[in-house]
Amino acid sequence: MAKKQFKSESKRLLDLMIHSIYTHKEIFIRELISNASDAMDKMYYKALTTDKLDFNKDNYKIKIITNKEDRTFKIIDTGIGMTKEELDKNLGTIAKSGSLNFKEENDAQEGYDIIGQFGVGFYSSFMVADEVMVKSKAYGSEEAYCWTSKGADGYTLDICSKEDVGTEITLTIKENTEDENYDTYLNPYHLKSLVKKYSDFIRYPIIMEIPVSNLKEGSKDEFEESLEEQTVNSMVPIWRKNKNELKDEDYENFYSEKHYGFDKPIKHAHISVEGAIRYNAILFIPEKAPYDYYTKDYEKGLELYSNGVLIMHRAPELLPDHFSFVKGLVDSEDLSLNISREMLQHDRQLKLISKNIEKQIKKELLSLLKNNREAYDKFYESFGRQLKYGIYADYGMNKDLLSDLLLFYSSKDKKLVSLDEYIERMPDDQNFIYYATGESLEKIEKLPQTEQLLDRNYEILYLVDDIDEFAVKVLTNYREKEFRSVTSNDLGIEDLDNKEELEEEIEKNKDLFAKMKTILDDKVFDVRPSKRLKNHPVCFANDGDISIEMEKILNQMPNGQQVKADKVLEINIEHKVFDALKAALKDNEDDFALYTKVLYDQARLIEGLSIDDPVEFADNIWKLMK
Numbered sequence: 169m170a171k172k173q174f175k176s177e178s179k180r181l182l183d184l185m186i187h188s189i190y191t192h193k194e195i196f197i198r199e200l201i202s203n204a205s206d207a208m209d210k211m212y213y214k215a216l217t218t219d220k221l222d223f224n225k226d227n228y229k230i231k232i233i234t235n236k237e238d239r240t241f242k243i244i245d246t247g248i249g250m251t252k253e254e255l256d257k258n259l260g261t262i263a264k265s266g267s268l269n270f271k272e273e274n275d276a277q278e279g280y281d282i283i284g285q286f287g288v289g290f291y292s293s294f295m296v297a298d299e300v301m302v303k304s305k306a307y308g309s310e311e312a313y314c315w316t317s318k319g320a321d322g323y324t325l326d327i328c329s330k331e332d333v334g335t336e337i338t339l340t341i342k343e344n345t346e347d348e349n350y351d352t353y354l355n356p357y358h359l360k361s362l363v364k365k366y367s368d369f370i371r372y373p374i375i376m377e378i379p380v381s382n383l384k385e386g387s388k389d390e391f392e393e394s395l396e397e398q399t400v401n402s403m404v405p406i407w408r409k410n411k412n413e414l415k416d417e418d419y420e421n422f423y424s425e426k427h428y429g430f431d432k433p434i435k436h437a438h439i440s441v442e443g444a445i446r447y448n449a450i451l452f453i454p455e456k457a458p459y460d461y462y463t464k465d466y467e468k469g470l471e472l473y474s475n476g477v478l479i480m481h482r483a484p485e486l487l488p489d490h491f492s493f494v495k496g497l498v499d500s501e502d503l504s505l506n507i508s509r510e511m512l513q514h515d516r517q518l519k520l521i522s523k524n525i526e527k528q529i530k531k532e533l534l535s536l537l538k539n540n541r542e543a544y545d546k547f548y549e550s551f552g553r554q555l556k557y558g559i560y561a562d563y564g565m566n567k568d569l570l571s572d573l574l575l576f577y578s579s580k581d582k583k584l585v586s587l588d589e590y591i592e593r594m595p596d597d598q599n600f601i602y603y604a605t606g607e608s609l610e611k612i613e614k615l616p617q618t619e620q621l622l623d624r625n626y627e628i629l630y631l632v633d634d635i636d637e638f639a640v641k642v643l644t645n646y647r648e649k650e651f652r653s654v655t656s657n658d659l660g661i662e663d664l665d666n667k668e669e670l671e672e673e674i675e676k677n678k679d680l681f682a683k684m685k686t687i688l689d690d691k692v693f694d695v696r697p698s699k700r701l702k703n704h705p706v707c708f709a710n711d712g713d714i715s716i717e718m719e720k721i722l723n724q725m726p727n728g729q730q731v732k733a734d735k736v737l738e739i740n741i742e743h744k745v746f747d748a749l750k751a752a753l754k755d756n757e758d759d760f761a762l763y764t765k766v767l768y769d770q771a772r773l774i775e776g777l778s779i780d781d782p783v784e785f786a787d788n789i790w791k792l793m794k
């Protein structure tokens with residue numbers, strides 16, 4: 169039969185993998201065992217949900233056989249098998265589309281585990297084998313098929329003979345090289361330890377032939393070698409084990425085995441609940457966001473088991489959106505095996521479980537924040553944005569749950585601070601939580617509007633993420649302290665807000681401000697003397713609910729409605745610019761109009777807004793130079 173080519177993206181990916189300097193080549197064992205176990209779960213599930221099939225647990229096992237002479241490693245399962253089409257589809261396409269791009273983007277990242285991330289599990293065998301052969305007979309099918317490949321140059325797919333339903337995979341293990349001892353994958357003792365390490369809790373027996381030496385019959389000192397079939401895994405699922413017997417490493421191995429993520433989880437929680445509802449759960453907080461996390465392709469959910477049997481790979485009902493990053497599983501004796509997706513949504517037990525899980529996750533995150541700040545910061549880099557969406561979503565319904573988990577950058581040290589930390593170090597005379605928005609910390613720091621506040625030693629939250637200000641608006645206050653923007657018309661500071669001279673100045677120069685407003689037409693909501701400026705001549709302040717930063721963000725969105733912030737042009741009346749304005753108003757109306765326009769454009773530039781007519785702006789500057 170003609171050789172078939174891998175789909176082009178797969179080919180490149182496979183090439184990358186074969187030649188990758190991936191250090192944990194041994195994980196191919198974990199991957200193959202996991203596939204075998206899944207295939208048997210599928211049979212079990214079929215038996216439980218249709219009456220056509222009897223399931224006798226004794227018939228389900230995984231066998232590993234090695235042969236040093238012909239350098240083969242064989243893994244045989246009695247699972248559901250694959251049809252010809254399935255062999256072609258499942259083994260002809262390595263990864264979901266888009267993964268190669270991701271791989272290339274992230275190549276710089278060290279220790280990057282492409283294998284776990286994209287379910288290219290089966291292909292990990294090419295890291296240790298020159299040739300891979302998969303013989304499979306699908307449940308309900310008369311024929312068996314054989315798939316063989318030597319790697320990236322393609323594969324063949326032919327009919328073959330195989331008696332039992334299931335899959336048999338044969339790897340021809342590579343010859344040793346200077347850097348790599350491939351012989352270890354043919355050594356039964358070593359393999360046994362690897363199976364224990366990675367796959368101990370697989371619920372089906374993993375059987376190996378282990379050489380043992382026994383006394384020769386009738387002899388006292390002569391030994392003979394024979395092969396003994398041993399079940400090498402304990403078969404107790406990790407979540408049924410006693411927490412005290414498990415090490416962090418066991419949980420980490422389980423996390424990789426399950427393909428929950430390619431990172432190391434930051435934290436895990438192992439829960440056993442007795443009482444009205446009974447369940448075991450293992451929850452993981454990942455360190456890094458999966459590449460599709462912030463896209464609509466990402467599917468949240470926990471695995472759902474009913475008394476040890478996997479009934480759903482991903483039950484989204486178990487996780488609220490704001491904690492959609494959590495990975496793990498729930499096993500409950502109280503759930504029916506035959507529960508359908510539709511029923512699941514209304515299941516009372518499941519609702520209770522998911523409420524409990526939400527509480528547990530909150531508890532874990534808070535404890536991380538309090539006890540391991542460095543790890544929490546890492547977590548927050550990856551998933552903070554999701555927590556902020558959570559505040560904003562559903563009209564702020566979850567803000568009480570989430571607000572103490574938030575972090576923002578602040579003017580102090582430009583590090584992330586929690587709102588509790590912020591409030592605790594507020595000076596006595598400060599009444600509000602101040603915030604400033606902008607594209608970057610550097611840009612915010614230079615905003616003229618922050619001067620007076622920083623002078624008073626007030627800390628300012630620096631909101632650099634698009635979602636930040638929306639979240640803050642929904643929060644409105646935290647521990648009874650209101651949030652206040654540095655561009656707000658009322659900064660809530662007695663001696664700044666109620667400057668008598670200011671009132672006088674307004675009164676005296678009513679005409680000047682009104683004229684400026686007329687010149688700027690509908691571009692500004694108002695022109696006023698500033699309370700917050702110290703060294704700079706102008707800035708924008710904000711009336712109304714939509715801030716300038718929000719205007720920018722909303723207008724960038726596709727099909728976004730054009731929204732406008734009510735901009736107030738503030739003039740620093742203690743600055744020389746004010747004298748110039750007054751003089752021009754008296755002597756030269758043209759100059760006055762020119763100054764007004766230039767000041768307005770400057771305020772726009774400071775805010776990072778574009779100028780309506782850059783050519784006119786350039787000409788205006790030129791006119792000023794004359």
Ligand code: ADP
Pocket residue numbers: 199203204207245247248249250258259286287288289290291335
């Ligand atoms: P993943 O297991 O993450 O989906 P793999 O590349 O390991 O990715 O396997 C691809 C698919 O091939 C599996 O989803 C499964 O449908 C099928 N498969 C692999 N191994 C077996 C097996 N031993 N028995 C039945 N199907 C298998």
